[in-house]
Amino acid sequence: LGSPQDSLAPQSRDQDFTALIQQVADGDQSALTTLYDASSRLVFGLILRIVSDRSTAEEVLLDVYTQVWRQAANFDLRRGAPMAWIMTIARSRAIDRLRSGKHDQNKESIENLSNLTGASVNPEEATVHSERRRLVQSALDTLSPEQREVIELAYYSGLSHSEIALKLGQPLGTVKTRTRLGMIKLREALRPLMEGGL
């Protein structure tokens, strides 16, 4: 398995993750720990972005890996890559928590959260993280503000296209078009990262 800084999944890592999930399905706790070590930074980052509260994010993180442990046997590679499966669970649990309102109202701003770095990240990893972050940021910068808004409302706030249309007072067709064009742009801009260029 790759080191934690390689925790996003190009194809060879997909195979490692798939094997680990299979071992987890067989009841191997050490495989769960390895999977956690390789993926939890991304998972925690996503949860934190959605719930905006660290203690809530910690609880949700624990829930996510509990669910991975319980549902590993249901993982089906034909329905998506392993990291995408884990991230889908994470997003879904985080949005459930967001909707249930059981989180601290004293939210830290995203900017503040982004500035926190993990104590155990070594300088070399920190450089890789910062480069990746820069690439994702520049991909997001290729979007128009309207495209970015609909994508963020869908992915981080868990709104459906019709809820977004209602919230923004825009026709549904406009929301769908913005989403499609924005996602195509992002897919192009992020392709180097998806192919494991870093």
Add this chain to the structure above:
Amino acid sequence: MKHEGASFETTEMAALYALGALSQHEARIFEDHLSTCRQCRAEVESFDATVSVLALADEQEPPPRVRDN
């Protein structure tokens, strides 16, 4: 939703699906379609990968106490 090649509409559905922005009813219908359409599955996979990569911007080390649980 029979089609040949990635159309404007199927790309749109795949993008919305990957973002979790379809209603439950629409998502179920689209999943039925995905089970028989390799092309749309590939679209969804590429958009799934796109949203997974977005998370790189937010990577955060969780506190050790979570791992110890």
